[in-house]
Amino acid sequence: MRLHGSSVLEINYKLRNIDLNKEPPPAWDTDECASSGSSCTGGSNNGGSLDSSTAQFRGVRHRRELNKWVTEIRPTSMKRKIWLGTYETPQEAARAYDAGIFYTKKKIPYNFEDSPHQLRNHPIPTELPWENFAALVKQRATSAAKRHRANVQDQATAQ
Numbered sequence: 001m002r003l004h005g006s007s008v009l010e011i012n013y014k015l016r017n018i019d020l021n022k023e024p025p026p027a028w029d030t031d032e033c034a035s036s037g038s039s040c041t042g043g044s045n046n047g048g049s050l051d052s053s054t055a056q057f058r059g060v061r062h063r064r065e066l067n068k069w070v071t072e073i074r075p076t077s078m079k080r081k082i083w084l085g086t087y088e089t090p091q092e093a094a095r096a097y098d099a100g101i102f103y104t105k106k107k108i109p110y111n112f113e114d115s116p117h118q119l120r121n122h123p124i125p126t127e128l129p130w131e132n133f134a135a136l137v138k139q140r141a142t143s144a145a146k147r148h149r150a151n152v153q154d155q156a157t158a159q
Contacts, residue, residue: 057094057111059101069093071141073100076107082134084141088149095148096141103137119144 056062060071066086071093074081084100087093098115101108103124110116122143124136 057090057097058109059097059111060090060093062090071097071100073097073104073106075104078130080130082137084138085145087145092145092148096145099141099144100137103140115144118147
């Protein structure tokens with residue numbers, strides 16, 4: 001199908017700024033993800049390697065210029081995303097993303113099995129305007145990441 005001399009794929013390429021003719025990075029290979037035991041997320045900013053120092057969690061990406069980990073989530077019924085924050089470690093960002101999954105009620109797997117159990121103690125009212133809901137989700141995500149950091153520090157001091 002041609003539109004004024006260019007294909008639909010070429011138009012999509014220009015709009016998304018991705019190369020649709022290029023093979024996906026190795027991290028997108030589900031067999032490789034399953035064999036490595038890591039939770040692969042699709043794209044990674046580290047060239048798709050799956051070693052333990054650059055392992056990615058679902059919903060987490062690395063910002064090299066900041067040397068930090070960032071996360072955001074889009075509720076299923078919304079077009080806008082909720083920014084969940086910038087974190088020092090990928091584990092903190094993954095905890096924040098799990099909070100986003102829990103509060104937006106998305107039907108996707110969590111990064112950590114214990115996340116739903118921990119987050120049930122911190123409910124959010126269901127009927128809120130979007131801005132208030134997004135702010136509360138971000139606040140709860142940040143709290144989940146801080147609790148994770150405190151637990152890691154407590155474990156380090158106990159040893």
